[in-house]
Amino acid sequence: MTNTITIVAFSMGVLSLLVAVYLYRWVVRQDAGTERAQEVAAWIRDGAQSYLRRLYSALTLVAVALGVVIAIVFSFDIEHIGLETVAVNPTKGLMMAVAFLGGAICSAAAGYMGMTVAVAANVRSATAAREGIRPAFKVAFYAGAVMGLAMVGLAVIGMSLIYMLTQDPEIILGFSFGASALALLAKAGGGIYTKAADIAADLVGKIEIGIPEDDPRNPAVVADNVGDNVGDVAGMGADIFDSYVASTVATMLLGQSLFSGELQFRYILFPLLLCTLGIAASLIGIQFVRVGRNGKPGTALNLGTVVTCLIFGGFAAAAVFLFDYNPGVLWATLTGLGTGVLIGFTSDYFTSEGYKPVNETARVSSSGAAINIITGFSYGLISIVPSILGIVAATLLSYYLAEMAGISGIYGVSISAVGMLSVSGMIVSSDAYGPIVDNARGIAEMAGMEQEVIDTTDVLDAAGNTAKAITKGFAISAAALTVLALFAAYAEVVGARGMELVISLREPLVIAGVLLGAVTPPFFGALTMLSVTHNAFDMIEEVRRQFRENPGILAGTETPDYARCVGLAAQGALSSLVLPAFLAVVLPLLVGFLLGPEALGGFLGGSIFTGVIFALLMANAGGMWDNAKKFIETGQYGGPGSDAHKAAVVGDTVGDPFKDTAGPSLNTLITVMSLVSSLFAPVIAAVHLF
């Protein structure tokens, strides 16, 4: 049976990829619109591609260097490190390094595909918007689906292939680490890029010069639109890709160490089976995402998510009974799935107009920016509570339901993470839709399309924001459960080396580890936010210089030097990555080798707790400020140009690096730190100072 599962999983991955390619070809066949629109789109496309090429060529060096280190470290048979003779096993080292590079390449490829289709779809969706909401929505959503399906397809192909070849989940850990390391750099880099460009474009364009958003005379406008693609599309896709793989591999590792005999293979492969079913459910669910004649795009996206979840739940139930799995794993799967959806909709409450948090934040804006910030920040803190309650409920329920069914509770918690993430194909599809329609709106404006078209893209955009809020809540809670699973896997890996791991909060080394871990996510977030303002200042200087030295730009007679701003944003983002990346990889190793595996356990625990809290705070507060501003722009509390609006713009600008730079990187940060710890756990268990 086990062979069957890997083969079916591999085939499903290939199918998912084929559908993605088919949809991609469909998207690029659509009308690319007027010459002017194509010109504008080409600027964005070229900027995005040149950034990704620069990013990937820089990362190639890092990845190869890390690959060599991994190859060397894992060529030693670590259980026998010490003063005894050291056994050498170069095959394992080589396999691990190849898996690592494979993970990085798959993650990069998913991001690249998603972005390629996004920069083709934006102009086509804008062009289709002339015909109405329906065709424009279709182009944007199918383009989003390319990203979603490519991502899950590549992930499942990679994992099942490695398992077929090596039968060793630890090698898949290398794959997962490669994927996450790349995701971290892609997300942090993209987040810094997009917000530095955004802030610079706004500050000089809107405030100093007084030209509207997306005005083609602004030299930073292309960089701003490129940023939406490299930050949101490539970023969020990489985020879910990395949780998706990490939760699966954590569960496979737990399956290996918690079960034995014939059961072992069955439970190692169960998470892969869930992924397969999730892809099947997503392929069906995507068909349900259609906007009727007067339909609303938001409803269509939500319907798709709900249908996919229901189908997946049915599939999972059928599989558990058909293949005679313990019913505990079904309860755990459904717990995870249900919690993910619930937490997603909770995020919606805190970030959508029509509910108290956004409305209150908008209302108090008439008393100035400070009150807007205090109120939004406070509601952001409160928004953490329901999500944490959801994570607590999912942890306890999946644990005890599994235990009551007679199966390991820890395995149940891990399965709940997989259950939550198995519908990622659909979730990412709705999410990637957001930046595409956001870009479509920008292109419609820059290419001077009719007001009617811009209105249509506005409607599409609003639905994208809701989808984005739901995905963020989903992504953060999924990451939390994934990291709890990785945490358990880490303890099991250390335990397998004959060392009983007691991560007790009564031990001073563990407390030291927790405190150090707890401070890492806020520190990391601060570094990325300071990079945003630092890079924004460089770009502000450049934009001012262009306006000053070339008065033809503002007169509209000359084209600004977009490429220079694009290059500046790319270079700034890349050089800002060095310290954060170093922290993510080196800090856990430092704690582990110096303070020992139990302190490292505490470190991981601490980083999860504050990582999740700051990620939720920043994502939700950012979304809240954004939508409070938009709510005022609909004419409330004085409407655009009022004092309330000016205050809300300040809140929105503060929220930008919160929600699009620091916040989203934190999930991946804690995943990378957990993965590097699990990967090096055997070495750390053998060699440490305390």
Add this chain to the structure above:
Amino acid sequence: MTNTITIVAFSMGVLSLLVAVYLYRWVVRQDAGTERAQEVAAWIRDGAQSYLRRLYSALTLVAVALGVVIAIVFSFDIEHIGLETVAVNPTKGLMMAVAFLGGAICSAAAGYMGMTVAVAANVRSATAAREGIRPAFKVAFYAGAVMGLAMVGLAVIGMSLIYMLTQDPEIILGFSFGASALALLAKAGGGIYTKAADIAADLVGKIEIGIPEDDPRNPAVVADNVGDNVGDVAGMGADIFDSYVASTVATMLLGQSLFSGELQFRYILFPLLLCTLGIAASLIGIQFVRVGRNGKPGTALNLGTVVTCLIFGGFAAAAVFLFDYNPGVLWATLTGLGTGVLIGFTSDYFTSEGYKPVNETARVSSSGAAINIITGFSYGLISIVPSILGIVAATLLSYYLAEMAGISGIYGVSISAVGMLSVSGMIVSSDAYGPIVDNARGIAEMAGMEQEVIDTTDVLDAAGNTAKAITKGFAISAAALTVLALFAAYAEVVGARGMELVISLREPLVIAGVLLGAVTPPFFGALTMLSVTHNAFDMIEEVRRQFRENPGILAGTETPDYARCVGLAAQGALSSLVLPAFLAVVLPLLVGFLLGPEALGGFLGGSIFTGVIFALLMANAGGMWDNAKKFIETGQYGGPGSDAHKAAVVGDTVGDPFKDTAGPSLNTLITVMSLVSSLFAPVIAAVHLF
């Protein structure tokens, strides 16, 4: 010997109190100035006293009710609860309730004394400022010393008296809980009061009407100045009072459970001995705080702190060798003391002009409020790192130095907290100086004194801000170590009931507890901040109403109705306390009784981690924004009235509830939650659902 220590401690407490009374009488004998100045001072005094009376009469009810609950619960001999026969021991219940009320009364009395002298000293310091810095500084500092000495005196009298009468540290736990519960309400209430009044006074006065700060025509100006007293004087004093008592009692409890035989009493009483020596050192150190002819008040305050620490270190060394204590406790004491001072000075780096964080935050302000907020918030996040490293170093050093000297490491950690706090008499004296000179400045302005006098009070005020920053860093790190000690004490108390407490991060119930605990401080902080804006809005309406209905006020021909604003602020603050207070007391009990003592251990751990992180973030970011604004007001980056200044004012207003409402309450919140858990630990160990 044990009897000697309690008698010496008691006598030292009485001496401290007598010196406080002597200084108080000296302060009130000073010249109270012109009739106008006395009139202004009387408004502030009456407002502050009426608030405290309302607060205390409301709290009397709460305290008596809680006292009755405590009397009943502790009348049962809890070890035998269950299905067996229940032994009844009403004497213990009564003693516990009396100790609880005693703690609340001592804490209230220290706050009341501090505030009474502050509202007498402010006008006298302003009047003395006509003669120069020296006499004005002397009045303000000696008034601050009244607060500092009264506080440590009352604490030591209370603890030594209870120990003399009962020989049972658990009863002192009741005293500590009473002190902390009152401190939490005093601080949260005072913090909400002061910032609601401050924001309302600024928004209507400075921004809508355009009259200067502290203008007597502003109906909210008295409430604003009252707020400085009830928030800063009574608040910060209560904060350190509660850590001071809690760290001592935690160490006494650990001494009881970790030692036996003759050693037991010696180590139960060692923390009380340290307190005694700390008072002696403070009494001497206070003599060194003098401003020379051209001296700087900041230098004088710092010199006093350093001298007190050195003297205390010498005393502690002498006592350890004379009374033949294990040298490990000396290393732990000195580790704590050194770390406290170092962390205090680190806070100074992050919140003083002349260093990068404040200068950068000021510099970027010319690009608008949003960039100011992002930059200040980011540096605030970074400021957490050195303090946490200090706490980690203090924990590990005091643990391992104690272990190496052959004494319990946990006891060492607990002693390091006592060592840090033993010089509180001096620390609180410098701290209470701050709001007094701040008020002196306000009175000088409102009473129309000469510009020269206002300049002198400005110099005094700047030194107060630095002292305040140092105290805040000190208070937060001391609270962190205290709560770690309480955490250990909690585990020991549960352990003493025959239940081995394993607070392992591998247990789902513990993880659930940690997550719930971690989310409590940010939630609590958010509630207090939302109360600030809510109450500020009510007062804004009242101020607008007075200006509208009585045009004579703005013309300066009629006195505004100050009392109405004062009453509104008091009522708003009191009614905002209900939910936060409920959370602090009931949430730990709920977690304990429902999820069990191990989950409660996790809950306490989680609340410490995020409590300390958010407290540091809020205190430091708030101080940074405040001083960035002040730096611009010295003429940098365009000076007062420039765009940079407007942006910095937004940052300062956001920072106000951060640093004066939410941040300072979090220390006390985690102390109260740890105390209520330790107190009810035996009951929870006997009765819980999971």
